[in-house]
Amino acid sequence: MRRFTLLLLPAVLFAAQARYARLGEFEGKVEVQLQAADPWMPAERNLPLPESTWLRTAADSRLEIELDEGSVWRMGPNSQSEISDYLRLSTGQRVTLLSLDHGLAYFTGQAEGKDALTLVVPGAQVTLVRGAKVRLEVQDTWSQISVLAGTVRFSSPAAEIDLHAGQTTRVEPANPARFFLDREVPPMELDRWSGDRDKALASTTSAAHVIQRYGLQDLDAAGEWIQTADLGAVWKPKAQDGWKPLQNGRWRWYGTLGYTWVSDDPWGWLPYHYGRWSRRENLGWVWAPANSTVFKPGEVYWLRGPKLAGWGPLAPSEVWNPADPDIGTPQQYLSANTTFAAFEQDAAAIDPAGFTARPKDPLKVAAFALALPSPAFLAARLEATRPELRAGSTRVTPMLDGVTFQNTRTPPIVVINPTPPPPGVVVTESAPPPPPQTVEVPYPVPVYTGIVVLNPPDHPDRSRSGQPPLSKAGPPTASVNPPAGPPKPAPLGTGGQRRPSPPQGALPTHEKKFKKPDEHEVATAAIQEVNNRHFGKALTALDTWTKKYPDSDFKADRLYYYVLAYNGIEQPAKVVDTTTQLLSSGVENTLQDPRQMILTLYLTSLSVQKLPYPSHDQFATGQTAARNLLDFVPTYFTVDNRPAGTSPADWTKAQSDLETTARTTLIALAKRSSTRH
Numbered sequence: 001m002r003r004f005t006l007l008l009l010p011a012v013l014f015a016a017q018a019r020y021a022r023l024g025e026f027e028g029k030v031e032v033q034l035q036a037a038d039p040w041m042p043a044e045r046n047l048p049l050p051e052s053t054w055l056r057t058a059a060d061s062r063l064e065i066e067l068d069e070g071s072v073w074r075m076g077p078n079s080q081s082e083i084s085d086y087l088r089l090s091t092g093q094r095v096t097l098l099s100l101d102h103g104l105a106y107f108t109g110q111a112e113g114k115d116a117l118t119l120v121v122p123g124a125q126v127t128l129v130r131g132a133k134v135r136l137e138v139q140d141t142w143s144q145i146s147v148l149a150g151t152v153r154f155s156s157p158a159a160e161i162d163l164h165a166g167q168t169t170r171v172e173p174a175n176p177a178r179f180f181l182d183r184e185v186p187p188m189e190l191d192r193w194s195g196d197r198d199k200a201l202a203s204t205t206s207a208a209h210v211i212q213r214y215g216l217q218d219l220d221a222a223g224e225w226i227q228t229a230d231l232g233a234v235w236k237p238k239a240q241d242g243w244k245p246l247q248n249g250r251w252r253w254y255g256t257l258g259y260t261w262v263s264d265d266p267w268g269w270l271p272y273h274y275g276r277w278s279r280r281e282n283l284g285w286v287w288a289p290a291n292s293t294v295f296k297p298g299e300v301y302w303l304r305g306p307k308l309a310g311w312g313p314l315a316p317s318e319v320w321n322p323a324d325p326d327i328g329t330p331q332q333y334l335s336a337n338t339t340f341a342a343f344e345q346d347a348a349a350i351d352p353a354g355f356t357a358r359p360k361d362p363l364k365v366a367a368f369a370l371a372l373p374s375p376a377f378l379a380a381r382l383e384a385t386r387p388e389l390r391a392g393s394t395r396v397t398p399m400l401d402g403v404t405f406q407n408t409r410t411p412p413i414v415v416i417n418p419t420p421p422p423p424g425v426v427v428t429e430s431a432p433p434p435p436p437q438t439v440e441v442p443y444p445v446p447v448y449t450g451i452v453v454l455n456p457p458d459h460p461d462r463s464r465s466g467q468p469p470l471s472k473a474g475p476p477t478a479s480v481n482p483p484a485g486p487p488k489p490a491p492l493g494t495g496g497q498r499r500p501s502p503p504q505g506a507l508p509t510h511e512k513k514f515k516k517p518d519e520h521e522v523a524t525a526a527i528q529e530v531n532n533r534h535f536g537k538a539l540t541a542l543d544t545w546t547k548k549y550p551d552s553d554f555k556a557d558r559l560y561y562y563v564l565a566y567n568g569i570e571q572p573a574k575v576v577d578t579t580t581q582l583l584s585s586g587v588e589n590t591l592q593d594p595r596q597m598i599l600t601l602y603l604t605s606l607s608v609q610k611l612p613y614p615s616h617d618q619f620a621t622g623q624t625a626a627r628n629l630l631d632f633v634p635t636y637f638t639v640d641n642r643p644a645g646t647s648p649a650d651w652t653k654a655q656s657d658l659e660t661t662a663r664t665t666l667i668a669l670a671k672r673s674s675t676r677h
Contacts, residue, residue, distance in 0.1 A: 028061025070213035071109025079103020131612030215269035291536030572607035
């Protein structure tokens with residue numbers, strides 16, 4: 001078996017999208033150092049945190065950091081940590097490594113799909129293998145890791161084992177050949193604070209309207225969601241008359257982003273980095289979320305004068321370039337919509353607070369600019385270094401099925417120090433006897449990473465025949481490709497997995513009609529975006545179809561495509577929530593094609609396992625989907641349905657894989673149910 005070692009290299013070496021964590025709630029004195037060459041600065045809520053950021057808290061202080069995949073890192077008093085590794089590879093895989101140098105920290109979250117997520121303390125580290133809550137504590141001579149919920153993979157020079165909820169391990173870096181295992185978690189004062197924050201973040205309702213996974217909870221209390229005809233769901237903040245976006249906060253210079261907005265509004269994360277603002281006559285200012293996960297510094301038009309700068313929000317979908325004489329002024333430009341501040345060359349920050357020299361006629365003293373000039377770069381910054389963290393030099397080798405190397409199910413192996421003598425494991429005698437162990441099915445949960453696209457119709461007159469643009473395929477016959485089970489790993493070097501052949505959308509067996517000829521065109525456009533794997537655009541097109549024709553005869557088929565699109569953008573919660581609608585009347589009554597039914601149930605069974613804290617409805621939907629999958633699979637995988645060219649062994653294996661997925665889901669949900677009570 002070949003192995004590929006992934007070293008912790010700077011993100012700039014990977015041609016991929018940069019990631020930024022959010023500095024969220026904090027109390028007391030908290031300081032941040034973004035890069036080695038930067039001075040320590042006071043924490044600011046909504047400050048974007050790139051890879052290599054250092055954070056520290058003083059006595060009686062606490063801090064919460066939100067990561068882009070929905071995980072949370074919290075620090076207690078007198079603590080220091082680093083976002084050591086925080087990047088997205090060109091394959092889409094996210095690699096996250098958080099280091100605690102000293103003090104107390106909590107982590108809640110999980111690694112999704114192929115992502116690698118690791119927590120490091122001096123002498124050991126843990127890798128997230130599924131959803132978990134972990135507490136880490138580092139003192140002068142020892143480090144301690146406690147699992148509050150879930151399971152993690154513990155690695156030290158002495159051993160590599162799974163730690164489960166209710167277990168604690170302690171290591172002494174000076175004695176790497178041994179570690180201590182305790183079968184209980186001693187309570188600490190900040191446990192309640194972290195638990196309360198987990199509940200608050202998990203109870204958000206704004207997640208139904210955006211694809212981002214962080215910065216959501218603040219939107220619930222600070223505004224409301226409103227449905228519009230052209231922009232879909234928009235968010236309106238609770239603000240006084242005369243309020244405008246991008247006035248409370250400041251611009252800070254980031255070498256990888258340019259000037260980046262840091263809002264003083266508690267909710268000011270998503271609305272300023274993922275989407276744009278629009279002023280509506282009857283609504284005022286509203287935020288239209290983006291269908292992209294790309295972090296933006298703040299999409300604005302700029303005005304530059306001799307000693308001032310001005311800015312205002314660009315409109316949704318507006319493409320504006322001041323160098324183009326045919327474009328003119330920005331769509332939303334008004335003096336009243338523009339914020340001004342003093343500006344000097346090489347300014348590291350632009351703050352409008354206290355600025356009183358607002359021009360009466362801005363265009364007489366300033367000109368539009370595509371961007372403000374960047375500060376001068378000092379080459380000496382490249383030589384800046386930091387003292388090495390006590391966590392030491394860590395080499396991570398994520399073993400990721402089908403991506404990093406071929407056909408492996410082994411968890412990540414971490415080498416911190418040279419291999420020591422055989423370990424001496426010390427189990428505290430005061431610990432109670434271990435609880436009975438639940439037998440686990442030794443089968444890795446497959447990850448559905450691809451979608452076999454469905455061809456839209458190429459004959460416009462289908463709208464007159466009442467047939468939906470779901471595919472060129474007819475009803476399932478023996479010649480139709482079967483639904484594939486879990487995707488098989490591709491050969492090494494392909495950068496991923498072979499695309500499975502899931503059940504494709506077929507024409508319904510009962511008569512359905514489009515409301516108008518236009519519905520045929522709208523539906524075709526939506527499905528074509530799914531075919532092209534443009535899942536963000538697909539969701540926009542599906543929303544358009546839904547708004548124009550909410551009572552379409554093809555409502556169930558439309559929900560099926562929503563499931564595919566949400567799965568394509570890695571939104572397991574929305575996959576499950578959409579399936580809830582299909583299950584409300586029984587999936588067999590809403591989707592006539594058994595292949596659509598099986599794929600929907602399969603994706604839902606996988607998605608519910610990815611949710612760290614599913615709601616009651618999501619939990620019930622996951623159980624129902626898995627049970628229905630077990631019921632439907634045998635009725636479809638018959639001898640008569642086996643396609644020509646498919647061997648009986650492959651046909652049987654596909655059935656077995658799907659049934660195993662369903663059983664694995666039911667077992668996982670049963671375990672969660674037992675921990676809830």
